[in-house]
Amino acid sequence: MKNIDEKYMNLCIDLALKGKGHVEPNPLVGCIIVKNNKVIGKGYHKIFGANHAEVNAVNDALKTTKKLKGSTLYVNLEPCSHFGKTPPCSDLIINHKFKRVVIGLKDPNPLVNGKGIARLKKAGIIVNSGILTNKCIELNEKFIVNVTQNRPYITIKIAQSIDGKIALNNFSSKWITDIFSREFAHELRAQNDCILIGKNSVIQDNPELTVRLVKSLKHPVRIVIDKDLKLTSKYKLLKNKPPLTIIFHSSSKITKDLPHLKYVKLKSDKSIIKMSDVVKHLFKLGYNSLLIEGGAFVYSQFIKENLFDELNVIVAPKIIGDGLSPFKDFKIDRIAKAKELFLKEITLLDKDIVLKYKNY
């Protein structure tokens, strides 16, 4: 039974992946209906706001099968039990008299979290959950961070030399990595709702933070931390041009929003704006993923607050020697206290490589 359940759960995951890039910030969900050991229906969540996977699978099954009574339904995420943009899927399953429901992952969303399962069980349906759980978690890791931590999924991106330097000490080093890595970086930007940098990086690099090197329908919002509002409109990010730039500060200066420039004032703690306050605010504004692009002070703050899910380090095959370290403002007193990550993936670019670490 377990092998068969895993086989169908893998099919659900494959189906779910078809929604990637279209359903976010909703989770990726795929669903399979099996009757007499035969797949009679398939469905997945296709577009944000549209039918859930279960509805699509049921509709698909009903094309060829009159009654679904006695069937088994496979789905990678617990069916919902609340009225959201669509009616609860658990009711749909109960109404069609399914015999068994196999679930990959209990919905981490506090609005569901076991309530869907309870509802199904109460109706006399056999429920097996926890099939290929790790794969199901990985499938929706961004969504899980959003609903359990009420903040965007946070990715830190660093471009450094072999010896871990992000710039020379005289800052005369805009690009350590090559064009292929910059394309990779733009892809990464396009996968995020917003991109955050600190004031110093704006002054040193005057970046645009666009996705101009890749084809993308998405233009991430630019976020700048500028505590004392030192930046002027001479910098590209502050010019009145899309996409939107949001500046977080704690200054008492009077600010004036423009169509493409917004100011958000936050309290500062020991004269530092807490990054947890920034990301909470961004989440409230509806941003579900955030890319951190530096510089060293900003990187260090996110590490200090242990506020990140993923670290992408692009390593150029160069030696810089004396230079700027990415986390120079973070400090530990014993090696046992070093932040330990998990190496998830290595990508070979042209000459550079990307080490992708997860912060579990």
Next chain:
Amino acid sequence: MKNIDEKYMNLCIDLALKGKGHVEPNPLVGCIIVKNNKVIGKGYHKIFGANHAEVNAVNDALKTTKKLKGSTLYVNLEPCSHFGKTPPCSDLIINHKFKRVVIGLKDPNPLVNGKGIARLKKAGIIVNSGILTNKCIELNEKFIVNVTQNRPYITIKIAQSIDGKIALNNFSSKWITDIFSREFAHELRAQNDCILIGKNSVIQDNPELTVRLVKSLKHPVRIVIDKDLKLTSKYKLLKNKPPLTIIFHSSSKITKDLPHLKYVKLKSDKSIIKMSDVVKHLFKLGYNSLLIEGGAFVYSQFIKENLFDELNVIVAPKIIGDGLSPFKDFKIDRIAKAKELFLKEITLLDKDIVLKYKNY
């Protein structure tokens, strides 16, 4: 013809590799003899000081074939033309009236370097050289460095965090990487004739620099740079125990060699001992490969003098933040001047990874 030649050259390389670990510092050489499109003889250089590959292949062929006249001989390295430990192989080839000789790589050794080829051609033998040259260079890269640069093949080994730190600033961090990486490091030691560290590393870590974690017949000699002879016999490396430790200094203090402790006095330039002087001296003593294990000052000197062939960076999945950088005493003023290396190999250990770079 080219494809057939490459096929036989690959066979030579495979044969040559059988001598690995036994023929050094001699090159790895394999040889094939072909007559009427049939391999009639095979040989390789088996042990340092013993028969060359060509001699073994000829002897092998003579077991089944009376006359080698008209055959083709394949060998990955130009046959020698000088009397070394054995008579010149080019004479052997001429005496047996070979029709054609196919050579992978012209011998970089100034004692040969084309002289073998000239001798064969003068005797009327057709010579084709430059078959799979790059593979043949890679096969004998250490030997090539030895004979062309008159110094050991130099490998730098660094163990660092993701953010390029080899220690905390308070040095309370003997091991950043884990036991699997330390095994890897001992393997690396076992592949080298000697291991070099600086005085500060002895004081901070008091290492043994042995290969105790791996099975090895070879126990590399330990080299310490201690300009002013500050180290006392309280450190493990200076205790009267094998293997040999050689201390390079430029002090006027009186030293006394012991069975397992030797002193070498070198001139110092601007109060720094030049690493090129150290490696030249080691080569004269008969050491053909050298592993550099730190610390930061020593690493920086080898980078400054551009005196290394390979850099192995073991990266632990940790973030240290403020700490000691491997090349802190090396400095450039423009990113274009950064030393650029070539990423040759990535090895996944348990949690750590090894990035192997070449300095071409």
